Amino acid sequence: MRTRSAKPESGHLQSREPTPMPNGTEAIATRSQSLLKARTYDFSGMLSPKKGFDVSRKEILNSLRDCAKMIGSRRITIKQYDAWPHRVLSSHQIAVRFSGWDVALKEAGLEVRATSTGNAVEMVEIFLDCWEDYNDVPTVKNLSNHLKKINSKFSISMYTRYFGGVRRLAIQIVKYNKGEISENQLLDKYFRKGANRGSISAKLRYMVFVRDQFTCVSCGRSVNRDGVRLEIDHKVPVSTGGTSEFSNLQTLCIDCNRGKGDAAP
Numbered sequence: 553m554r555t556r557s558a559k560p561e562s563g564h565l566q567s568r569e570p571t572p573m574p575n576g577t578e579a580i581a582t583r584s585q586s587l588l589k590a591r592t593y594d595f596s597g598m599l600s601p602k603k604g605f606d607v608s609r610k611e612i613l614n615s616l617r618d619c620a621k622m623i624g625s626r627r628i629t630i631k632q633y634d635a636w637p638h639r640v641l642s643s644h645q646i647a648v649r650f651s652g653w654d655v656a657l658k659e660a661g662l663e664v665r666a667t668s669t670g671n672a673v674e675m676v677e678i679f680l681d682c683w684e685d686y687n688d689v690p691t692v693k694n695l696s697n698h699l700k701k702i703n704s705k706f707s708i709s710m711y712t713r714y715f716g717g718v719r720r721l722a723i724q725i726v727k728y729n730k731g732e733i734s735e736n737q738l739l740d741k742y743f744r745k746g747a748n749r750g751s752i753s754a755k756l757r758y759m760v761f762v763r764d765q766f767t768c769v770s771c772g773r774s775v776n777r778d779g780v781r782l783e784i785d786h787k788v789p790v791s792t793g794g795t796s797e798f799s800n801l802q803t804l805c806i807d808c809n810r811g812k813g814d815a816a817p
C-alpha cells in the first residue's frame with residue numbers, strides 16, 4: 553500500500569470520471585493517500601519552530617556571558633535576556649536545551665541564586681509574562697495554560713505551595729510595585745511561618761472557641777442552646793493573604809461558614 557501511495561499518479565486520478573464515493577480497496581487507497589499528504593504537511597510545519605537547534609551550546613553560553621557583561625551583572629534574568637536584541641535564542645529555548653535556565657547560567661559561569669529563591673524569581677517572572685500575555689491579572693486557568701505552553705517545570709500547585717495561591721501572588725506583586733513590601737518579602741515562601749489552613753492546632757481552635765464562648769459570631773447560635781456545629785473561620789481568607797493567627801480566626805456555625813465562602817466579611 554505504501555509503495556503505491558508514495559507518489560500518486562495525479563494524471564490517473566484527475567482523468568478518472570468523478571466518483572463521489574469510491575468503493576472497497578479503492579476508497580481505502582484514496583484515503584491513505586490523503587492522510588499521508590496531511591501528515592507530511594503537519595510534520596514539516598511542526599519542525600520549523602525547532603530550528604534553534606543549529607545554535608551550538610557554546611554560542612548560547614557566550615551569548616549569556618555577553619548579555620551579562622552588557623548589563624554589568626553576574627546574574628541575568630529571563631526577562632533581561634529576552635529583551636536583549638542580540639540574543640541567539642529565547643530564554644525558553646535555552647531552558648529547554650539546558651534543562652533549566654539556572655543550569656545554563658551555571659554552565660556559563662554566571663551567578664545562580666540559591667535554589668529556592670531562584671525558583672521563586674523564575675516563578676514570579678513567568679507569572680509576570682503570563683500577566684502580560686493576557687493583559688490581565690492571571691487566573692489559575694490562564695496561568696495553568698501558560699505553564700503548559702512554555703513547558704514549565706513549575707505547576708499551579710507549586711505556586712500555591714510556595715506563594716499561598718495565584719491570587720495572593722498577584723496581590724503581593726502589586727504591593728511590591730507600590731513599594732509596600734521588599735523584594736525579599738515578595739520572594740519569601742509564604743507558608744514558612746506556619747500560616748496555612750492546616751496549621752491551626754487543636755489548642756488554637758479551642759482557644760478561639762473559648763474566646764467566642766462557643767457561639768457563632770455571625771448568627772449568635774451556640775452549641776449548648778442550639779446544638780449547631782461550629783467551625784473555625786479565617787476573617788481574611790487564606791486565599792487573599794489571611795493568616796492563621798489568633799486574631800484572624802473566628803467561630804462560625806456551619807451554616808454561616810458555608811454561606812460565606814471566600815467573600816470578604
Ligand SMILES: [Zn+2]
Nearest residue numbers: 768771805808
Ligand atoms: Zn451562624
